[in-house]
Amino acid sequence: MKTIKLKEAIEILTPKAFSATIKPVSWHCNLRCTYCYYLDKEQIYSDSYNIMSHEILEECIKQYLDCNNSSSVCFTWHGGEPLLAGIDFFKKAVELERVHNRQNKKIENSIQTNGTLLTEEWCRFFKSNGFLVGVSIDGPKSVHDTYRLSRGRLSAFEKTIVGIELLKKFEVDFNTLSVVSRASEGRGKEIYNYLKSIGSGYMQFLPAADYVYSNGCGEPAAWSVSAEGYGRFLTDIFDEWIVRDVGEVFVQLFDLTLAAFAGMEATVCAYRERCGENIAIEHNGDIFSCDHFVYPKYKIGNICKEGLNAALVSAEHVRFGLNKSYTLPKECLRCEYLFACRGECPKHRHLILDDGEKKFLLCEGIKMFYKHSAPYMESMARQLIG
Secondary structure, eight states: OOOOOHHHHHHHHSOSSOEEEEOTTTTOOSBOOTTOTTGGGGGTSOSSOOOOOHHHHHHHHHHHHHHOOSSEEEEEEOSSOGGGGOHHHHHHHHHHHHHTOTTOOEEEEEEEEOSTTOOHHHHHHHHHTTEEEEEEOOSSHHHHHHHOBBTTSOBOHHHHHHHHHHHHHTTOOEEEEEEEBGGGTTOHHHHHHHHHHTTOSEEEEEEOOOEEEETTEEEEOTTBOOHHHHHHHHHHHHHHHHHHTTTTSEEHHHHHHHHHHTTOOOSSGGGSSSOOSEEEEOTTSEEESOTTOOSGGGEEEETTTTOHHHHHTSHHHHHHHHHHHHTOOHHHHTOTTHHHHTTOOGGGEEEEOTTSOEEETTHHHHHHHHHHHHHHHHHHHHHHHO
């Protein structure tokens, strides 16, 4: 393994442009999705319900704009359920973005919501301020209700659909995010066509690839999609998309795969060579290297103490970024699709190999998709690069 000095690593990893996922209400949510990766943050932030203060909000916005060496900056609001912060919180955020945009950067805002709290007032606000709204919906009701229920284990599906209809009524830009779980297996084409039918023109499909541990032993969680099920889910959607919807409907993984075949760098951290360009900022200003690693050992500072710039160049953050590629198993290094997958997200590396190394739990599934789509991707990439 090549040795990189810390100074070199900082130069390599300190991003000229980076993104931040901001958690204004931390883990708090009006739903209780079985597979939610953020619910266990209640153990870390177990204090009473709290919304990010205006003082911390201002520091987040000011420092994010100042530290980001880019002409365009996107604020990503996430949860939990960020709408619980209230509309006045986001009106203040937009005001502070204007106040602290001293370099006249292009500012964008995106927010991820389960859609159940959307109202006409929210939609007017999003439309007038150019927000992109991501709606979490796993597919038709029978799929959605398997793991995405309220705290009382009741369906919230109809409320989500009402929210989507409001977004369409007020012409708010929105996309959909669907968790690919055990309930999704064998239903890829059905889910894809359902999402199209409710007006989604841009879809993200994120796999549930979790392990649960008992007495030191781990096994895939009951809700996790199988590797074969994940691969078939993707190929079934691809076969529908490639015939009917190229250029009309956009699927994030398909876009990323095409970019990889065209020799372009991925825009999503899970498919980049290194981690560290998508930090998380909690409601109390704590900064973490990634919003999937919000645990004490990955805390790299606080927005009101060490500050954002110091956190980005901290030794802990640099090591976190390097570890993605440095801990790739030898099997991944020999894989013909490493240029596209890059080992996927480290949070999904649960599959233990004979030599003790860990790889992506759904590796065989995504390789199935790459092999299936490769001839089409190669053809489209040639057209793309001329």
